[in-house]
Amino acid sequence: MDDRIHHDWDVSAAEAVQIQQGLRAKLILDQAPETVETLAGVDVSFSRGSKILYAAVVLLDLTRPVLTQNRKQIQTFPVLETAVASLEVNFPYIPGLLSFREIPVILKAWKKLQRQPDCLICDGQGLAHSRRMGLAAHLGLVLDLPAIGCGKSRLIGTYLPPGENRGDFSDLFDQGEVLGMVLRTRKGVKPVFVSQGHRMTLPRAVEIVLSALGRYRLPESTRIAHHQVNAARREGVK
Numbered sequence: 001m002d003d004r005i006h007h008d009w010d011v012s013a014a015e016a017v018q019i020q021q022g023l024r025a026k027l028i029l030d031q032a033p034e035t036v037e038t039l040a041g042v043d044v045s046f047s048r049g050s051k052i053l054y055a056a057v058v059l060l061d062l063t064r065p066v067l068t069q070n071r072k073q074i075q076t077f078p079v080l081e082t083a084v085a086s087l088e089v090n091f092p093y094i095p096g097l098l099s100f101r102e103i104p105v106i107l108k109a110w111k112k113l114q115r116q117p118d119c120l121i122c123d124g125q126g127l128a129h130s131r132r133m134g135l136a137a138h139l140g141l142v143l144d145l146p147a148i149g150c151g152k153s154r155l156i157g158t159y160l161p162p163g164e165n166r167g168d169f170s171d172l173f174d175q176g177e178v179l180g181m182v183l184r185t186r187k188g189v190k191p192v193f194v195s196q197g198h199r200m201t202l203p204r205a206v207e208i209v210l211s212a213l214g215r216y217r218l219p220e221s222t223r224i225a226h227h228q229v230n231a232a233r234r235e236g237v238k
Helices: 013-026 098-110 135-143 202-211 220-235
Strands: 038-046 052-061 079-088 119-122 147-151 169-174 177-183 192-198
Touching (some): 038 098, 052 098, 052 220, 079 098, 079 220, 098 135, 119 135, 119 202, 119 220, 135 147, 135 192, 169 192, 177 202, 192 202
Parallel strands (some): 038 119, 119 147
Antiparallel strands (some): 147 192, 169 177
């Protein structure tokens, strides 16, 4: 059964808030995939002052980690597919409502994929959002896929700094509720903010993020998608 949600994207900010509030109850947060063999990374980019947004989706094979042949051996994962797209977007840049601005172009790129991943990681928030409906939560619902938010910065909440070693974490709180984990992915490097999107538990989200790391602070899925979307923007991909 297809449990994907459908709604208009060409809406006002007030309507967008109402949609987010209505979607919150549809999130599934008490189950997660036991095995993730293929992982999608999603990123969006735009040039200042332009209405054209670019999206990249990369699909990685987590079952076959490889070591690059640079001066240092660095773990990464084979790229199974890459899809990029661009779209003119009129929805303004409003913190807390970025999913209405970014998901339409992500979906345009997503339709180019030849296969469905087991899970996706967004460069942004999931449950760690004022209305518990960040990009990863919203996109997970739209695609009916397990989804994780892994942001470089905090949107809301308070926390104590995690330990300094890879894998150390602390709870991210908002109004007494645990919304995510502040996760150290490299020793001595700023942590990332991991939260559930859809069809995901918080402990499993942390496990999947850690399993997708290479040498860098961000999961390889996010890092590679970031490079792909910036290349698409520079090249003016349609």
